[in-house]
Amino acid sequence: MPALPDIDVDTTLRDFARLIREAACLPVEERSGGPLKVGVDLGTANIVLSVVDAANRPVTGATFPSTVVRDGIVVDYVGAVSAVRALKAELEQRLGCDLLHAATAIPPGIHHGNVKAIANVVEAAGFEVAEIIDEPSAAARLLGVRDGAVVDVGGGTTGISILRDGKVVFTDDEATGGTHMTLVLAGAYGLSIPEAEARKTDPALDREVFPVVQPVVEKMAAIVNRCLQGHAVDTIYIVGGACSFDQFEQVLRKATGRTVVKPAEPLLVTPLGIALYEAGPAGGAA
Ligand SMILES: Nc1ncnc2c1ncn2[C@@H]1O[C@H](COP(=O)(O)OP(=O)(O)OP(=O)(O)O)[C@@H](O)[C@H]1O
Ligand SMILES: [Mg+2]
Incomplete structure (x- = not known):
């Protein structure tokens, strides 16, 4: 059961890489209706924000080299919040709409307190946390x-x-x-x-x-x-x-x-997979 029916995963990843590289958005007329969904990957080397449409097609994304989170542990809370907030603002400006909800991910097996810290960063940056998933499951979701x-x-x-x-x-x-x-x-x-x-x-x-x-x-x-x-x-x-x-x-x-x-584009698999959560009834605008 592929997570992205009718869409080739490699093509999707290349499209997403291009949108990030060119700081571009999927044109509105090519997007499915419904809410946009956002994923926040707080990695050791990179923070990645991914935006997909309701049909899980990449809409836009941005990355930032990170030293604020190490192996799922937030080592610089203020720096992490400000990096996510800056990426969020950049994408909102690019899209011309607010991004309200986001899913995020944790490495497998991290301590409960560290999960809370990751969620707190995403919330303090202005998102309501839609889902917290473990990173390899996010990748598995994208890859089907x-x-x-x-x-x-x-x-x-x-x-x-x-x-x-x-x-x-x-x-x-x-x-x-x-x-x-x-x-x-x-x-x-x-x-x-x-x-x-x-x-x-x-x-x-x-x-x-x-x-x-x-x-x-x-x-x-x-x-x-x-x-x-x-x-x-x-x-x-x-x-x-x-x-x-x-x-x-x-x-x-x-x-x-x-x-x-x-x-x-192996670097983008987990970040894009995080954004593929099921938007609930209260999903609303992303
Ligand atoms: N072209 C490349 N060749 C070799 N290594 C690369 C290349 N591009 C990126 N990397 C390496 O990949 C790593 C970053 O990968 P990724 O963004 O998946 O990590 P992360 O999610 O930030 O970290 P973690 O999941 O461990 O918290 C860095 O060590 C970077 O140097
Ligand atoms: Mg990672």
Whole structure:
């Protein structure tokens, strides 16, 4: 049961990436009627606001490099609120309407108090919280995954959820992510952290950089293998910015012996999935 019937997921993700890149909106005449829905992803590396129409088509979005939340823990409350508020204002201006409700997400297995802190940030930025979902479930929703493993390789952590018949039956979140790749690169090349981050994310250097960060990918694969023990999983769906490398899926495939699927624009899968909540009867304008 795909979450986006009649819509190709990769095309949808590419459309969403373009709307973000161009600071554009889906034209009003191409939108379905009904309320807009908003997702707020408070990531370790990026804050992403996603807006979709009632038919779950991307309408607009914006991202901001973040240091205010770390692995689902709000480390700078004031900074987090002001970043979300600024992104909200930017999108409201672009759309010419107010955005009132938003869903948000948490990494799997975080403490109740930290969930509350995430919700408080979204509320203090001016949204009514429509839903709090765990991040891999948001990704699974967009990808229409009912059976398999979703692995979210973000800035700070690798989150794993195993789904069976549409239900999450296992989750884990381990502290290995893109930040660790950057640290390895900085050490190997004698670069500062910002220099290493720039080198890592330059698509033109993908092939040169990958062998240096491959041990980190192998550590991630070992984490995934440990989590898969005792679960019948045929397919692993990888999302999150740190799996952007061309050869990432190949290494994971070899280490796990499973089919590995990487959607287009993996960094945007979880953020867009968060916005796909069911608007309730009180949904109203987003
Ligand atoms: N083209 C790229 N090649 C390699 N790494 C990339 C690329 N683009 C982004 N990244 C890395 O992806 C990470 C950010 O991914 P993402 O936005 O999914 O994380 P996050 O949601 O902020 O973090 P988390 O989920 O761990 O809280 C960063 O470490 C960034 O350097
Ligand atoms: Mg994330």
